[in-house]
Amino acid sequence: MKMTIKEIAKLAGVSQATVSKIINNYDDVGAKTKERVLGIMEEYGYRPSYAAQSLVKKVTKxxxxxxxxxxxxxxxxxxxxxxxxxxxxxxxxxxxxxxxxxxxxxxxxxxxxxxxxxxxxxxxxxxxxxxxxxxxxxxxxxxxxxxxxxxxxxxxxxxxxxxTDNAKISALAVEHFYMLGQREIGFIGGKQSSNISRERLEGFRDVMQTYGLPVKENWIRYGDFFEDSGYEAMKELLKLDHVPKSVFAASDLMAMGAMRAVKELHGSIDDFSIIGCDDITASKHTDPPLTTVKQDxxxxxxxxxxxxxxxxxxxxxxxxxxxxxxxxxxxxxxxxxxxx
Known part of the structure; x- marks a missing residue:
């Protein structure tokens, strides 16, 4: 037989409101009363319905x-x-x-x-x-x-x-470039109006300064976190007289767009190092597979x-x-x- 909150209350000798308070984890019910009601609920296999949960507190789930x-x-x-x-x-x-x-x-x-x-x-x-x-x-x-x-x-x-700790994201990318002996590093961020993009750019500037690396403003470009914007941003960098060969893109999709631009204009990506961010599933299947900073x-x-x-x-x-x-x-x- 399917029990109701009314029947549980009757068996326990308490009001329906008391049973509902116990269901909703209110702390103004005595320990012994709570133990008795929960014991009856367990004995009869009672599972509270949405309606029962809403008697005291209006819960919609x-x-x-x-x-x-x-x-x-x-x-x-x-x-x-x-x-x-x-x-x-x-x-x-x-x-x-x-x-x-x-x-x-x-x-x-x-x-x-x-x-x-x-x-x-x-x-x-x-x-x-x-x-x-x-x-x-x-x-x-x-x-x-x-x-x-x-x-x-x-x-x-x-x-x-x-x-995710956005400053740490940029720090991990720049530190990796640095440990590989790479000193001239560009940055492709999201929109300038994006708080996340600003935090990653600030983190990039800070860690570059920590390692005494030059931050060149014309090596900073902006996209929208999607592939085509990374492609266009990298094309702008590649038109410069002095091109950064190491680039951190603030999303994997923009990094993939950047790699596409390098391949298109240079025929090969062998002379460039690119790091993305997010570790989306596709990042391990690019050519070459993309180094990235993983967000959990x-x-x-x-x-x-x-x-x-x-x-x-x-x-x-x-x-x-x-x-x-x-x-x-x-x-x-x-x-x-x-x-x-």
């Missing part, structure tokens, strides 16, 4: 998903695809569903994320950072709805964020899920986490590669 700013880029980029895949799986195992919000109409009317999240009564939100983030994102961030940002700094009292996409996705869940249940306060990157050495920039 729905997480809002927002791709802030330039939505098309974020939906297509392999890094965010992998992070969200892990996040979805982890939250799904906790019983949550995902609700994706559109932002195509934001420049046409006054609708906002906070009102829509309240309308659907989401338990929390994950916000993926992009370029030109809508002001409405920060209104949501400052609300009482728990939010976790990916590559987006949130400051609200019910918010947190997680990202699985860890970021799982950690985002755990942090958001804990914030929803008031188990932690506002938090910010930076994940350590890792250098993955492959043939595009490896010991023995000749750069003349």
């Amino acid at each position: 729905v997480i809002g998903v927002i791709y802030a700013g330039k939505i098309n880029a974020n939906f297509n980029h392999p890094f965010f695809v992998d992070v969200m895949s892990t996040f979805k799986k982890t939250m799904g195992m906790e019983g949550y569903d995902l609700l994706f919000f559109s932002n195509e109409q934001f420049h046409k009317n006054d609708e906002n994320y906070l009102a829509r999240c309240q309308h659907y009564n989401v338990d929390g939100c994950i916000i993926i950072g992009g370029d030109e983030v809508e002001p409405s994102v920060y209104e949501l961030d400052q609300s009482d709805i728990p939010c976790i940002g990916i590559d987006l700094t949130l400051t609200g009292s019910h918010s947190g964020y997680i990202m 996409k699985d860890k970021i996705g799982r950690m985002a899920a755990y942090i958001l869940k804990d914030m929803i249940h008031d188990q932690i306060e506002r938090t910010a986490v930076k994940v350590e990157p890792e250098l993955i050495v492959r043939s595009s920039c490896a010991p023995g590669r000749r750069v003349r």
Whole structure:
């Protein structure tokens, strides 16, 4: 026989509200009462329904998903695809569903994320950072709805964020060039309006200065994290009288575009060293295989899920986490590669 919360309450000699508090991990129920109710639930194999979880606290088990700013880029980029895949799986195992919000109409009317999240009564939100983030994102961030940002700094009292240590990403790339004896290094970043790109460029400048290496402004170019922009940026570098033969691109896709430009204009990439960032699946299949700074996409996705869940249940306060990157050495920039 399938038990109901009413029957569990009756067997335990408590109110339905007390059972619901126990289901929702409230801490104002006595230990003995909690033990008795949980024992009965286990004995009868009772699993709480969404309705039961909502009797005391209005719980929908729905997480809002927002791709802030330039939505098309974020939906297509392999890094965010992998992070969200892990996040979805982890939250799904906790019983949550995902609700994706559109932002195509934001420049046409006054609708906002906070009102829509309240309308659907989401338990929390994950916000993926992009370029030109809508002001409405920060209104949501400052609300009482728990939010976790990916590559987006949130400051609200019910918010947190997680990202890779971007300065460390650049440091690993430059240090690798330096240890290979390569001293003239160019940089291809994302858009200048991108916070992530700015952090990686600042990290690049800092570590170059640490090792006494020259930072030439005409060796710094910008793209949009995608392949074609890396291709165009590298073509600009290749037109210079003095070309940097070592280039750090702030994404794997831009690094792949840079390698394509070198092959097209030079016929071979043998005299160049290129490092990307992200360690997307395709990076190991390029010709030559791409040296890259790995972002731990699985860890970021799982950690985002755990942090958001804990914030929803008031188990932690506002938090910010930076994940350590890792250098993955492959043939595009490896010991023995000749750069003349």
